[in-house]
Amino acid sequence: MVYKIIELSDLNLEDRRFHFTLNQADRRLLHSVKEIGVVQPVIITCRQNRPVLVDGWRRVEAARASGLEELPALEMAENTDDLAVFLLAFFENYGQRSFSLAEKSMALRKFYEFRLNPVEIIERLLPLLELSPERRMLDLMLELSFLDERFLEIIHRRDWKPVTVELLLGFPPAERTWLFLVIEKLTHNQQREVIENFYSLRRKTGKSLEELAEADELSGPVSRLLRGEIAAADRLLVALKEANSPLLSGLQRKIESEVKALNLPEKIRLNYDRTLEKPTLHLSLEAGSVKELKEALQSLVMSLENQKWNRLFRLLGYEGE
Amino acid sequence: MGRLQIKKVWVDREVESAGLTRRLLDRLAGRPVEIVDNVETVKRAIRLQSDPVGESKKNLFITTQKSFLRPCPCTPGCLGCGYWTIDLDLNCPFDCSYCILQDYLDCQPLTVAVNREQLGLELEAFFKERMAGIIRIGTGELADSLALDELTENSSFLIETFRGQDRFWLELKSKAGLSPALLQMVPANNVVLSWSLNPAAVIKSEEKGTAGLEERLMAATEAVGHGYRVGFHFDPILHYPGWHQDYERVVESIFRSIPVETISWISLGSLRFPPGLLPLARRRFPGSRIFEHELTRSSDGKYRYPRPLRQWLYKQLAGMFIEFGAEDRLYLCMESVEVWREFKEKIKRGRRKLTFPFPWQC
Numbered sequence: 001m002v003y004k005i006i007e008l009s010d011l012n013l014e015d016r017r018f019h020f021t022l023n024q025a026d027r028r029l030l031h032s033v034k035e036i037g038v039v040q041p042v043i044i045t046c047r048q049n050r051p052v053l054v055d056g057w058r059r060v061e062a063a064r065a066s067g068l069e070e071l072p073a074l075e076m077a078e079n080t081d082d083l084a085v086f087l088l089a090f091f092e093n094y095g096q097r098s099f100s101l102a103e104k105s106m107a108l109r110k111f112y113e114f115r116l117n118p119v120e121i122i123e124r125l126l127p128l129l130e131l132s133p134e135r136r137m138l139d140l141m142l143e144l145s146f147l148d149e150r151f152l153e154i155i156h157r158r159d160w161k162p163v164t165v166e167l168l169l170g171f172p173p174a175e176r177t178w179l180f181l182v183i184e185k186l187t188h189n190q191q192r193e194v195i196e197n198f199y200s201l202r203r204k205t206g207k208s209l210e211e212l213a214e215a216d217e218l219s220g221p222v223s224r225l226l227r228g229e230i231a232a233a234d235r236l237l238v239a240l241k242e243a244n245s246p247l248l249s250g251l252q253r254k255i256e257s258e259v260k261a262l263n264l265p266e267k268i269r270l271n272y273d274r275t276l277e278k279p280t281l282h283l284s285l286e287a288g289s290v291k292e293l294k295e296a297l298q299s300l301v302m303s304l305e306n307q308k309w310n311r312l313f314r315l316l317g318y319e320g321e
Numbered sequence: 322m323g324r325l326q327i328k329k330v331w332v333d334r335e336v337e338s339a340g341l342t343r344r345l346l347d348r349l350a351g352r353p354v355e356i357v358d359n360v361e362t363v364k365r366a367i368r369l370q371s372d373p374v375g376e377s378k379k380n381l382f383i384t385t386q387k388s389f390l391r392p393c394p395c396t397p398g399c400l401g402c403g404y405w406t407i408d409l410d411l412n413c414p415f416d417c418s419y420c421i422l423q424d425y426l427d428c429q430p431l432t433v434a435v436n437r438e439q440l441g442l443e444l445e446a447f448f449k450e451r452m453a454g455i456i457r458i459g460t461g462e463l464a465d466s467l468a469l470d471e472l473t474e475n476s477s478f479l480i481e482t483f484r485g486q487d488r489f490w491l492e493l494k495s496k497a498g499l500s501p502a503l504l505q506m507v508p509a510n511n512v513v514l515s516w517s518l519n520p521a522a523v524i525k526s527e528e529k530g531t532a533g534l535e536e537r538l539m540a541a542t543e544a545v546g547h548g549y550r551v552g553f554h555f556d557p558i559l560h561y562p563g564w565h566q567d568y569e570r571v572v573e574s575i576f577r578s579i580p581v582e583t584i585s586w587i588s589l590g591s592l593r594f595p596p597g598l599l600p601l602a603r604r605r606f607p608g609s610r611i612f613e614h615e616l617t618r619s620s621d622g623k624y625r626y627p628r629p630l631r632q633w634l635y636k637q638l639a640g641m642f643i644e645f646g647a648e649d650r651l652y653l654c655m656e657s658v659e660v661w662r663e664f665k666e667k668i669k670r671g672r673r674k675l676t677f678p679f680p681w682q683c
């Protein structure tokens with residue numbers, strides 16, 4: 001490689017054939033470039049007589065934002081084929097940080113398009129990327145890489161796992177776009193749970209996402225999320241879980257209302273296994289003295305006359321459809 | 322062998338010239354054969370296909386097994402039944418949507434072990450070592466006991482090995498028809514041929530490649546006619562609109578041709594599976610809706626129907642069996658102590674002592 005100083009304006013940044021990273025120049029990098037310029041050379045090569053960027057996208061972004069006109073570069077020979085150039089771009093980054101799933105998918109697609117043998121991609125690169133070395137994983141990653149870059153960025157930022165991606169790709173393209181609008185600003189766990197629940201509901205009912213979202217309990221939180229109100233995420237998740245789990249949510253609601261109706265003193269707390277696998281109650285008492293303990297126990301014993309306790313235990317041990 | 326869709330046979334170099342290998346290859350004549358150093362080569366070829374699970378069922382690997390016998394692990398938090406398993410074949414040519422082997426076996430091809438004499442020795446030692454109680458042993462945990470029997474005739478070998486060992490009950494559990502070899506043998510008192518049953522519509526939609534309900538019941542009837550004891554497994558029980566009527570029909574059809582005294586046991590277990598199966602099964606069986614039912618994660622990490630529903634399913638099924646006086650043949654598979662306790666009270670209520678020789682019923 002040849003070291004040179006290049007004019008930023010000469011770089012053909014439209015040619016993104018070697019681009020597969022999604023991190024953007026952050027404040028610290030911008031600050032550092034403003035102070036001392038770009039010290040570590042970017043890597044370039046020539047295509048159609050113009051320099052194209054191989055590695056150093058964040059540095060170039062920071063340089064442009066800082067108004068730099070020139071920057072140091074290492075130039076790879078023009079006759080190096082795309083695959084060899086990309087291997088360098090890939091491994092240059094590989095040693096420095098781990099990639100998000102979106103970036104992995106973009107990198108794998110480049111390898112595929114630069115005609116690296118699929119068997120080699122599966123057996124050599126997938127394990128390097130901590131993905132299972134199977135054909136179907138490569139297929140999944142290639143399918144992911146075809147998503148709009150806006151969506152890839154969301155997947156990148158929230159560090160999605162393959163299982164969530166697979167669910168997402170199970171929706172028709174128009175529904176994916178709608179889903180992204182709903183979940184864009186949520187945390188990764190919230191995104192995953194919303195997708196999982198919508199996926200299951202969709203398969204169960206055969207309805208489209210928009211049809212599902214018209215249901216009374218879902219329409220409110222969905223419209224709020226579409227307006228950017230992320231606080232509605234919890235409400236949406238509760239509604240989705242209730243729709244997918246009517247038996248347990250119905251029982252839980254009844255149990256909670258019986259517990260409330262018992263009207264126990266604050267220092268006595270009741271708890272139970274929300275999955276109802278164990279049909280038992282857990283009681284805890286708070287007391288700072290023997291007197292307080294006696295009082296708590298007495299009020300508990302007195303409350304046992306209340307029929308509500310029986311109803312509570314019947315609900316916990318309920319068996320039925 | 323008509324139903325077997327073996328695309329290719331792989332032979333472990335170590336057993337290339339073993340007598341059983343040669344016999345298997347004769348029976349599989351016409352298929353491409355490749356000699357390999359180990360299973361990894363086969364797994365590698367399978368991984369490169371877009372449906373590795375489906376592919377694993379079409380590639381047969383002839384090899385040895387290091388050891389065969391192990392206690393059934395059951396599942397954490399559940400009441401075990403003291404079962405032992407023999408891993409003679411691995412994987413299964415059938416393709417049930419809910420089969421946990423899809424997730425568990427990790428591209429393991431359909432595998433046949435030819436070092437049966439070692440299994441014979443292991444069993445001999447086991448029979449001597451285990452001094453007390455009755456022990457059930459089966460080959461149906463990592464495979465279907467009879468799916469490959471026309472090819473391997475493992476059933477004949479096993480029945481002969483178990484003959485006379487009255488404290489050790491061999492179970493051959495299957496979703497296939499009856500293999501002809503079994504009808505050529507003298508049945509042994511401690512051998513139970515068992516079939517997993519589900520309503521015909523479930524078999525059609527969820528148990529690809531298996532024998533239909535009628536064929537399984539016919540096989541059981543023939544087995545009884547020949548003098549075998551039989552068993553049935555309602556596992557996984559599936560809940561869907563109209564399930565009750567469907568299962569009632571299955572239960573009734575058992576007792577139309579099979580006397581209750583010839584049935585050694587009937588297990589009940591509802592749909593359950595490890596989380597890894599979910600994406601896999603949804604991908605492989607896009608038409609199946611069984612995974613979209615209301616499910617909960619239990620303490621062992623598996624997905625199951627919620628406990629209230631499971632209990633209700635078992636109660637309904639027990640009711641169906643009580644009508645035929647078969648309640649003392651019932652047990653639950655992989656269920657929690659709480660569910661077991663409730664169930665046992667129900668089937669015991671006002672009836673004679675349960676006598677089946679399982680440890681928890683003593």
Ligand code: SF4
Nearest residue numbers: 413415416417420464
């Ligand atoms: S028959 Fe049993 S082992 Fe075979 S695919 Fe079905 S569940 Fe799995």
